[in-house]
Amino acid sequence: MGLEFLTNADSVTKVFWVCALGGTVFFTVRLILMIVGGDMDGDVDGDMDGDTHSDAAFEWISINTLTAFIMMFGWVGLTAYKQFELSVVQSFGLAFAAGLMSMWITAMLFRMAGKLVSKGAVFKISDTVGLNASVYQRIPAEGRGKVNVSLPGGILKELEAMSEDKIDIESFKTVKVVQVVDDRTISVRQI
DSSP states (O other): OOOOOGTOHHHHHHHHHHHHHHHHHHHHHHHHHHHOOOOOOOOOOOOOOOOOTHHHHSSSSHHHHHHHHHHHHHHHIIIIIIIOOOOOHHHHHHHHHHHHHHHHHHHHHHHHHHTOGGGGGOOOOGGGGTTEEEEEOOOOTEEEEEEEEEETTTTTEEEEEEEEEEOOOOOEEEEEEEEEEEEEEEEEEEE
């Protein structure tokens, strides 16, 4: 089955069909990737304490909202033009309005979904500096071990740790987090 029906169609119908089919395929692929856990929008900044309303205008323009716009623009325009036999101007007007409405609904859904993230889900390793931790796996003088750090809110994080004083620290000892070494390792000192 091919797209033979497009060969005899006028240019307006072709525009609506391309938007409808292209938008739907892209939307479906993105939906499948969301369900299986693919990375869709690249890196996301983990800092949720910032001003979330400063970038409100950019919430309207994202891959998700543009996909919704193109898909609905195509389907509504095609329906208005072919099914209801409206004029080109009326069909484009309805299609554009439907596309904008889809963008708005999509932006609102993602905004509401963003509010579902608890502060406990956002972890910054720098928040551990100054806290006490319990050695989970022995920390050798010149190597790495593991510690459990209790964060405010009852959150327990397991992190790699190095000895600040270059001494062996046995398991179950209490240590103080002195500094961050990298994005998953901290430096600790025995108390």
